[in-house]
Amino acid sequence: MDSWDPGYHGKKNRRNLIVGLSALSSRPFANGSNPKGEAPYDLLQLCVGTHCLLMELYSxxxxxxxxxxxxxxxxxxxxGVGIEKISKKLEKDRKEDGLIIRKRVxxxxxxxxxxxGNKLEKCSLEELAMVVLRGEVNFVKPKKMKWHEAHETGKFCSSLSKEMIKCASVEAFLACRMGSNLLK
Structure with a gap:
C-alpha cells in the first residue's frame, strides 16, 4: 500500500476513509437575500485516494x-483547510437536503x-501542503477564471477548461493526501 493510501473502502469493516473536501462559489449573489452578500457554494470538490469528484451545486x-x-x-x-467554515456553509446552503458532515478534520x-513550532493556523492550502508533503506539491495556480461563465446557458460541465478541472481537483486531492499523511 502507498504511504498515503486512504485505506480499504469496501462496505464491510472498512476503517475510517479520508476524504479531501473543498468548495467554491463564483457567482455574484446580488438578490439581497443574504445579508452578508455571500454566494452559496456552487462547486463541490471531493477526493478519495486519486479519485476526484467535481459536482455542481444548484439550489x-x-x-x-x-x-x-x-x-x-x-x-x-x-x-480540509478551513473545513469548519466550509462545512457549516455547505450545511446551511444545503439545509433543505439535510446535509450534515459528521466527522471533519x-x-x-x-x-x-x-x-x-510552525505557525500554520493562517496558511493557505498550498503553503500547508508544502510543509506537510515536504515540498512534493505541484499546485495548479488558477489564472482569472469564471467557473460559471456558461452557467446561464446550462452548459457548465462542457465549459470547464482543463485548467479549471486541474485546479479544482488539485485542491481536493491535496486535502485528501495531507489528511492521509497527518491522520495515519
Whole structure:
C-alpha cells in the first residue's frame, strides 16, 4: 500500500476513509437575500485516494442521497483547510437536503500537532501542503477564471477548461493526501 493510501473502502469493516473536501462559489449573489452578500457554494470538490469528484451545486437540485449518506457516515473523515467554515456553509446552503458532515478534520490544526513550532493556523492550502508533503506539491495556480461563465446557458460541465478541472481537483486531492499523511 502507498504511504498515503486512504485505506480499504469496501462496505464491510472498512476503517475510517479520508476524504479531501473543498468548495467554491463564483457567482455574484446580488438578490439581497443574504445579508452578508455571500454566494452559496456552487462547486463541490471531493477526493478519495486519486479519485476526484467535481459536482455542481444548484439550489433547485437536491443532493443525491448517496452523497449525503457518505458525508454523514461515521467512518468518513472529511479533511480540509478551513473545513469548519466550509462545512457549516455547505450545511446551511444545503439545509433543505439535510446535509450534515459528521466527522471533519482541520488540516492546519493536525499539521501544527505534527510540526510543532510552525505557525500554520493562517496558511493557505498550498503553503500547508508544502510543509506537510515536504515540498512534493505541484499546485495548479488558477489564472482569472469564471467557473460559471456558461452557467446561464446550462452548459457548465462542457465549459470547464482543463485548467479549471486541474485546479479544482488539485485542491481536493491535496486535502485528501495531507489528511492521509497527518491522520495515519
Amino acid at each position: 433547485y437540485c437536491p443532493l443525491p442521497r448517496a452523497l449525503r449518506d457518505f458525508l454523514y457516515d461515521n467512518k468518513t473523515v472529511v479533511a 482541520e488540516l492546519r490544526e493536525e499539521a501544527e500537532k505534527m510540526f510543532p
